[in-house]
Amino acid sequence: MFRILIVAPAWVGDAVLAQPLFRRLHERHRELTLDVLAPPWTRALFERMPDVHATIGNPFGHGELALKRRYVLARSLAAQHYDQAIVLPNSFKSALAPFVARIPLRTGFVGEARWGLLNDARRLDTQVLPLMAERFALLAEAPGEPVKRPLAAAQLKDDAAQRAATLQKLGLAPGRPVAVLCPGAEYGPTKRWPPEYFAELAQKLAAAGCDIWLAGSPRDAAIGDEIARLAGNACVNLCGKSTLAEAIDLMSCASLVVSNDSGLMHIAAALGKPLTAIYGSSSPAFTPPLSPRAGIVKLDLPCSPCFERECPLGHFNCMRQLTPDQVWQRIGFDKMKT
Numbered sequence: 001m002f003r004i005l006i007v008a009p010a011w012v013g014d015a016v017l018a019q020p021l022f023r024r025l026h027e028r029h030r031e032l033t034l035d036v037l038a039p040p041w042t043r044a045l046f047e048r049m050p051d052v053h054a055t056i057g058n059p060f061g062h063g064e065l066a067l068k069r070r071y072v073l074a075r076s077l078a079a080q081h082y083d084q085a086i087v088l089p090n091s092f093k094s095a096l097a098p099f100v101a102r103i104p105l106r107t108g109f110v111g112e113a114r115w116g117l118l119n120d121a122r123r124l125d126t127q128v129l130p131l132m133a134e135r136f137a138l139l140a141e142a143p144g145e146p147v148k149r150p151l152a153a154a155q156l157k158d159d160a161a162q163r164a165a166t167l168q169k170l171g172l173a174p175g176r177p178v179a180v181l182c183p184g185a186e187y188g189p190t191k192r193w194p195p196e197y198f199a200e201l202a203q204k205l206a207a208a209g210c211d212i213w214l215a216g217s218p219r220d221a222a223i224g225d226e227i228a229r230l231a232g233n234a235c236v237n238l239c240g241k242s243t244l245a246e247a248i249d250l251m252s253c254a255s256l257v258v259s260n261d262s263g264l265m266h267i268a269a270a271l272g273k274p275l276t277a278i279y280g281s282s283s284p285a286f287t288p289p290l291s292p293r294a295g296i297v298k299l300d301l302p303c304s305p306c307f308e309r310e311c312p313l314g315h316f317n318c319m320r321q322l323t324p325d326q327v328w329q330r331i332g333f334d335k336m337k338t
Contacts, residue, residue, distance in 0.1 A: 002029040005077065005103065007087040007094050008038040008046065008058070011186070012244070012263025013287060015042045016154050016270050017133040018088060020290065022051035023152035024140040025086075035080070037097070044245035045267070048156040065093060074100035086139050087118065107139050132287050154270035154290040158252045166249035170241060172213075179210040180251055180268070182259035183227055184220030184239065188309030190281035191260050193319050193327075195223050199230035200324040201258065206234040213238050215250055215264055258327065261287065269294050276331050280318035281306050297322065297330045 004025060008015055015038070026032050035054045036046045043055045056077075060066055070093075078101040085098035090111030098106045099117040107120040115121055122143065129135050129147065138147040167173065183198045185191030202212045212235035214224040224239035242250060251257065251268050257275045259265035261282045268275045269289035277289050279298040283305040288296070298304075304318040311318075 001031045001033055002084075003033045003080065003082045004029070004035070005056075005080070005082045005085045005098065006034065006036045007085060007089065007098065007108075008036050008042060009088045010039050010042070012042055012045060013261075013266040014088070014132065015045050016156075016263070016266035017287065017290065018136045019049055019051065019154040019270070020133050020151040021086070021088075021136040021140050022049065024137055024148060026051055028140060035082075037077075041244065044243065044248070045156075048159075048245070048248055050155065050157055060093070070096050071100060073097050077101040077103070088136060088139075092117070109135075109139075130285055133290060151290065153292075154266070155272075156248060156267065156270040158271065159249070162245070163249040163252055166242065166246040167253070169246070170238060170250075172236070174211050174253060176209055176211045177255035178213060178253045179205045179256045179258070180213050180215050180254040180273075181227070181235065182215050182257065182262055182264040182268075183223050184216035184264070185260040185262040186217070186219070187262075187282075190306070190308055190311055190316065190319070191262065192223070193260055193278045193280070193322065195226045196230055197319075197322075197324045197327070198258075199227045199234075201327055202227065202231040202235045204324070204328055205256075206231075210256070212236065213250060213254075215239065215242070215247055256331065258331065265289055276327060278319075278322065278327065280304060280316075280322070281308055281311070283307075295330055297327055 033053045036052050037056045037058045038046050039058050046052050046055045074097040077097055082103045084105040085103040087095045087108035092112040092114050095114045095117035105120055106118045108118050109124045110121050133151055134147050137151055181198055205212055214235055214237045216239035218240035221240035224237035228235050228237045248267055251271055254273050257268040257273045260278050265277050269291035275289055275294040277294055277296050284296045299318055299322050301318050
């Protein structure tokens with residue numbers, strides 16, 4: 001039995017994009033126990049991945065050093081007798097615990113002065129591997145070997161009992177096809193399609209016979225309220241009313257998902273849902289949804305992708321000029337089927 005510890009990224013979307021790595025590791029090691037060290041806000045996601053044996057809480061916030069607590073964590077990891085640790089974040093701190101735990105093989109990309117912490121440090125050629133998922137998946141291979149293509153699709157387990165409990169908790173009893181709209185994006189405003197556009201799209205979908213749910217984090221609650229108001233109560237705002245695990249349950253009910261480039265977009269893709277993904281300041285050439293049922297809508301303006309949190313030119317044309325009619329046309333009625 002080979003035992004591998006994954007030190008997981010902090011972003012929900014990146015967590016989903018790491019799953020092809022997990023699936024490739026299972027291909028390479030037929031008897032593999034794969035555990036994930038994850039922050040509290042993504043543990044529920046890894047618990048829905050069939051490739052993961054167990055999750056371990058990584059309690060440290062962004063920028064928190066906390067050396068004594070990291071030492072305690074490392075000693076608990078040492079007791080698990082891992083053969084390898086694969087460190088996905090590029091920070092110095094993320095490589096500390098596997099080093100202190102004396103895990104024999106410690107793999108990751110060259111990052112913040114961590115040559116001594118990793119003994120299998122890889123240099124990344126971003127031109128050869130533009131996709132984040134491919135970069136993660138490369139770490140499954142021996143040094144010098146290429147990434148195996150095509151990548152395995154992401155996949156999350158759909159739990160019927162948990163889904164029923166979530167619907168009961170939120171007072172939902174869908175009687176029509178469900179369209180889930182995801183208006184948030186943790187990275188910043190330039191990834192967010194305007195609320196009034198989501199509201200217009202919600203009205204079109206409601207008129208076409210769909211129940212409309214807005215999904216997102218507590219930070220998206222105000223945006224959800226605005227969309228619901230502008231849509232004339234054509235949709236139910238669930239932003240901030242569910243945990244991540246419950247958001248997965250909600251997405252599993254969807255006949256259709258329309259989302260900004262966000263963690264929920266990647267979750268919808270991993271659930272195999274018909275998905276229309278909206279891109280503005282970011283690029284599907286870097287973080288596309290890993291699903292054959294996903295479609296992309298974007299404008300390809302000369303100024304995009306800029307990857308900035310705020311529009312550096314002040315006009316936000318990459319989203320403002322992408323109209324609800326254009327997104328509506330990209331959806332297509334065929335994708336509203338269950």
